[in-house]
Amino acid sequence: MAVKLKLTRLGSKKHPFYRVVAANDETRRDGRPLEFLGHYNPMLAPAEVKLDMDKINAWLARGAEPTDTVRSLIKNHTSPK
DSSP: OOEEEEEEEEEETTEEEEEEEEEETTSOTTSOOSEEEEEEETTSSSOEEEEOHHHHHHHHHTTOEEOHHHHHHHHHHHSOO
16 A cells, blocks of 8 residues: 555635645545645645644655655745745
8 A cells, every 4th residue: 555645625616725645545636534744725825834744754754655746845844944
């Protein structure tokens, strides 16, 4: 079972809100996740990103692969401002 760190979409039409989750890579986008890791709201200026880096690092240590979008969110969240 391969695990991916990916986004699940919430919110209404034209007002997306995303959760960052750890889920089986075969699970559909909005399927049941293994664990919630944070959220991302692109509708705010600047976009709101809240990540639990302890949980994310634990999943990465277990071999979870982040999607490209989640990888960029993690990189931007941890980079010095």
